[in-house]
Amino acid sequence: MGKSYLSFSATVILQAVANGYQYGFDIMDMTGLPGGTVYPALRRLEDMGYVLSKWEKHEIAQRELRPPRKYYEVTDVGAEALAEAVKRYRLLDQQQRRALRTRPSRGRA
Amino acid sequence: MSNRFRPHLWFVSAVGRIVPRRFRSEWKQEWEAELHHRESLLRRWRRSDWNTRRSLLRLSVSSIWDALAMQPRRLEEEMFQDLRYGARMLLQSKGWTAVAVLSLALGIGANTALFSVVDRELFRTLPVKNPEQLVRLMWVSGANHMLAEWRTYGFSPRDDATGLTLQRAFSNLTYERMRAANQTLSDVFAFGSVDRFNVVIDGQAEIASGQFVSGNYFTGLGVPAALGRTIAVDDDREGAAPVAVMSHDYWQRRFGLDPTIVGKSINVNGRVPVTIVGIAPRGFSGAFRAGSSFSPQLSIPLAMEPRLIGDASILNNPVSWWLVIMGRAKPGMKAEQIRANLEGGFQQSAMEGWDSYLALFRSSASANQPQVSGDFVNQQQLMGPNPAREILERRDTPHLRVVPGSQGSLYLAPEERRSLTILVTIAGILLCIVCANVTNLLVARTATRQKEIAMRLALGARPWRLIRQLVTESVLLSLIGGTLAVVVVIWSKDLIQSLFEIHFTLDCRVLAFTAAVSFSTAIVIGLAPAVRAIRVDLIPSLKDSAPHTLGIRSRLGRSLLIAQVAMSLVLLIGAGLFIGTLRNLHSTDLGFNPKNLLLFRVDPRLNAPDADYWAETGRLRNLYERLVELISAIPGVRSATLSDWTLLGGNSTSSDGSLSPRPGEAVSVQVVRANFFETMEMPVLLGRGLTSRDDGSSPKVALVNEALARKFYPNKNPLEQRIGGRPGGIGNIEIVGVVRDAKGATLREDIPPTVYLPYLQYHFASMNFEVRTTGDPGALIPAIREAVRQVNPNLPLIDVKTQNEQVKQILARERRFAFSSTLFGGLALLLACIGLYGIMSFSVARRTNEIGIRMALGAKRGDVAGMVLREAFSLVLMGVVSGFFIARLIGRWVASMLYGLSPNDPATTAFAVTVLAAVAALAGYLPARRASHVDPMVALHHE
Incomplete structure (x- = not known):
């Protein structure tokens, strides 16, 4: 798959997974993004090969009398993409600040 | 909780x-x-x-x-499912799929090939920056126009407002005035083509086409150099160092993309060393029109024109208009604003130019008239030496017109457009036939799957879903067909190139067209069978025999087949007509012997050491006589002669002035060497031929052809007549002989009344050689080249070809038509044959039961076979009748392309019908045979 840029929310979600928030609802709580954003983003990230999904062990689920949960892990490619995206957004941020500081006055020439 | x-x-x-x-x-x-x-x-x-x-x-x-x-995944999933299923179904019946795919490939391929040609000729814009901003300046004027001569550069349409033909050539004076007045165009640039430059590169003489351009030509068009630099404004000044930009095509063909050519000096017209400063980008062939015959190989600044052309220079002649002017509109500028901005300066400069010309006229009545050639329209030559009042009273002010110019300066000639339209129509009909054929095949196949479809519907499948699946199959079919079509087109690349004389490239526009045609074909062929398939009565379909649905199927199938036969007949008749035209043109009586005749031209004017060199008495004549003498001496040459234009070359000179026995009625005029008639094998029927004594010092004489004698002197002796001189006066040229009729410039036109003048009595710089040989003329070319080199090493041979090649050249369009229509007609015939075979086999299979009963009841084999054949022929007959009427309808449209036969030519029609009937009989025979061999016992157990 070619290089594709991660959107800001996808970066945030990927960062959350990398930080150990592996379940959909935890990511939603962590990022404050709604499920309608988090889940489609996770599925896209999975298609892109940036995250892997796995099912929780049966024993744990059985103990709690519920079906096994699905959790997500960042792959190596995902980690690289994340580092790059973070760098990009940081750069953007810096530029934005600089631009705000040195915005030319729009008065008459 | x-x-x-x-x-x-x-x-x-x-x-x-x-x-x-x-x-x-x-x-x-x-x-x-x-x-x-x-x-x-x-x-x-x-x-x-x-x-x-x-x-x-x-x-x-x-x-x-x-x-x-997640919804998009659903579609994706179902599509894959459909594709998988479709592929499986197609693989299941390989023969069927092969027939369908092949016919689609041929239909789509034919259309792709033609689209690539049409796209190039009709729609392609100039390969420059933002071509949509370009405008061309043109003008219209009444008959009393204030200029002596102008170049036409080919076809122009008429102006909407005045009905006058638009003209595109301007004088340098008008260009400079308009450039000075310009406020509405971001750039206005001028260029004028030159027939040829005589170029000496590395000691070798050759001919290159060229143009003179204003200094802002390349920047105005937004064309960067592929190598080196383009011409700059500073190059276009008097006294600037002579420079030239070479076209990429010429660079590739002549110099094999050698980059060291940039910076090299070449000698142009034997006068001036010119430095090549750059190469134009690939694909850019000037601003005339993509693919037009005006594609200059060398571009040289306008200011160089007087130095390169010498005394024939027309740069600063205010009444010889030859420059094409285009400009780039500033954003938001409308044509009307541009016209309003420039028209004042244009009209004023036109008037000034005319006044200065008249002043010149008055001062010297014997002013030398400029020599003109090529496609210059010359009004003045026809008026004789003393134009006097008529010219002095001319006062029609020309009016400026501003026309969009994204395709360049030239228009496609109407006959070219027409011939392209006809070819596109032929290819379109072929695609229709293919669609009808494949639809028929699909209908037959869905009919065999009727039970499966009914079952799925009964089990609750959504109809939309089923349609989508069936259409997916046809999409799959035509995509495979389209891919194969591209392969077919690539294979036939050489054929397309030689047939249409273009450089063929398969670019993304063409591929996009192929994809679009494939998809729409898929929808056309897939939708009807699919919709028909799901509109079934479930109960009878699910039963064992389903006569009802088959009835529907065969009605659609039959009408499609009739349409197919009709269209095939149309194509076959077209093919017959175009082949007949070609045959008639080939067998037409030329009036001279075209075999073993070599043609070429020389133009010594191009590299004269100085402007007046050839004007000196006898110098040109000595050169030509010496050349004729040397060439005649070559072993294998029977004789050699000269003429100002060649027979069947597409161009001729005509006059409706004093050379015509009745001024106002045009006659063809050919200037020839005395032995022209012997060499061409045109017998002198009356009087005498020309001799070498008919030269400048003897009385002027002329020969005429029979057509002239018949038309102008029906009951008189033409030998007693005189032509030439002042209108109304006694002619100064005596007619001394009558020659047998021979074709003039073209094969199609009737033989024009022609006057032949001895070249020794006239001053003609560029002449054509006709060399009659005993054997293959091509073998003598090196010897002839050597003979010319002996006389003048800087004199290149132009347009070397045999007379038969020349005939072939002027018949290019006819051959194109004959070939394409025969090819497409043949394909159509084949498809109709497949269609008929398919539908009759299907009908026989379906009626096996019935046939069995008939045979059990005593029908003979012949009866059964006859029944099937009758059915086949009734279909063919209906198709033939409707095709006949369609052919009559569109026959009028191609009438002007035909020669020697009418669009309703009975023999051609009869031939086409016979071929179609014979093939139909063959296609119907096999199923009929199968029907007659049905075993009643087996048949009755059928189903």
Whole structure:
């Protein structure tokens, strides 16, 4: 798959997974993004090969009398993409600040 | 929390229903597990109240967005399913698929090939920056126009407002005035083509086409150099160092892309060393029109024109208009604003130019008239030496017109457009036939799958889903067909190139067209059978025999077949007509012997050491006589002669002035060497031929042809007549002989009344050689080159070809038509044959039972076979009748392309019908034979 840029929310979600928030609802709580954003983003990230999904062990689920949960892990490619995206957004941020500081006055020439 | 009331779980389970089936269980599990987990956490923290429940519900609601986001996967999934299924179905019947795919490939391929030609000729814009901003300046004027001569550069349409033909050539004076007045164009540039430059590169003489351009030509068009630099404004000044830009094509062909050519000096017209400063980008062939015959190989600044052309220079002649002017509109500028801006300066400069010309006239009555050639329209030459009053009273002011110029300066000639339209129509008809054929095949196939479809409908399949699946199959078919079509087109690349005389490239526009045609073909051929298939009566279809549905099928199939036969007949008649035209043109009586005749031209004017060199008496004549003498002495040459234009070369000179016996009625005028008639084998019927004594010092004489004698002197002796001189006065040229009629410039036109003048009595710089040989003329070319080199090493041979090659050249369009229509007609015939065979076989298979009963009841084999053949012929007959009427309708449209036969030519029509009937008989015979061999016992057990 070619290089594709991660959107800001996808970066945030990927960062959350990398930080150990592996379940959909935890990511939603962590990022404050709604499920309608988090889940489609996770599925896209999975298609892109940036995250892997796995099912929780049966024993744990059985103990709690519920079906096994699905959790997500960042792959190596995902980690690289994340580092790059973070760098990009940081750069953007810096530029934005600089631009705000040195915005030319729009008065008459 | 009660275990019974858990709306969030219900909600997720309800939403889960819209998730594609493949993902559904996992999707549900993921959401449910999360909700369960959250629930149990809350329970552990003892926080299960109404508030938390609401938040759980809110969480579950967000699952709806997740489910919606998964919808595209459903389509993807079903599409793959359809494709897989379709591919399996196509593979199941390989023969059927091969026939369908091949016919689609031929139909789409023919259209792709033609599109690539049409796209180039009709729609292609100049390969420059923002071509849509370009405008061309043109003018119109009444008959009393204030200029002596102008170049036409080919066809122009008429002006809407005045009905006068638009003209595109301007004088340098008008160009400079308009450039000075310009405020509406960001750039206005001028260029004028030159027939040829005589170029000496590395000591070798050759001919290159060229143009003079204003200094801002390349920057105005936005064309950068591929190598080196383009011409700059500073190059276009008097006294600047002579420079030239070479076209990429010429660079590639002549110099093999050698980059060291940039900076090299070449000698142009034997006068001036010119430095090549750059190469124009690939694909750019000037601003005349992409693919036109004006594609200059060398571009040289306008200011160089007087130095390179010498005394024939017309740069600063205010009444010889030859420069084409184009400009780039400033943003938002309308044509009307540009016209208003420039017209004043234009009209004023035109008037000034005319006044200066008249002043010149008055001062010297014997002013030398400029020599003109090529496609210059010359009004003045026809008026004789003393134009006097008529010219002095001319006062029609020309009016400026501003026309969009994204395709360049030239228009496509109407006959070219027409011939392209006809070819496109032929290819379109072929594609229609292919569509009809494949639709028929598809209908037959869906009919055999009727039971499967009915079953699926009965089991609750959605009709839309079934249609999509059936259409997917036809899309698959035509995509394979389209891919094969591209292969077919690439294979026939050489054929296309030689047939249309273009450089063929398969670019993305052409591929996009192929894809679009393939897709629309798929929809056309797939939709009708699919819709028909699902509109079935379930109950009878599910039973063992299904006569009802077959009835519907065959009605559609039959009408498609009739249409197919009709269109095939149209194509066959067209092919017959175009072949007949070609045959008639080939067998037409030329009036001279075209065999073993070599033609070429020389133009010594191009590299004269100085302007007046050839004007000196006798110098040109000595050169030509010496050349004729040397060439005649070559072993294998029977004789050699000269003429100002060649027979059947497409161009001729004509005059309706004093050379015509009745001024006002045009006659063809050919200037020839005395032995022209012997060499061409045109017998002198009356009087005497020309001799070498008919030269400048003896009385002027002329020969005429029979057509002239018949037309102008029906009951008189032409030998007593005189032509030339002042209108109304006694002619100064005596007619001394009558020559047998021979074709003039073209094969199609009737033989024009022609006057032949001895070249020794006239001053003609560039002449054509006609060399009659005993054997293959091509073998003598090196010897002739050597002979010319002996006389003048800087004199290149132009347009070397045999007379037969020349005839072939002027018949290029006819051959194109004959070839394409025969090819397409043959394909159409083949497809109609396949269609008929298919439908009759199907009909026989379907009626096996009935045939069995008939035979059991005593019908003979011949009866059964006859029954099937009758059915086949009734279909063919209906097709032939409708095709006949369609052919009559569109016959008028091609009438002007034909020669020697009418569009309703009975022999051609009869021939086409016979061929079609014979092939139909063959296609019907096999199923009929099969029917007659039906075993009644087996047949009765059938089904």
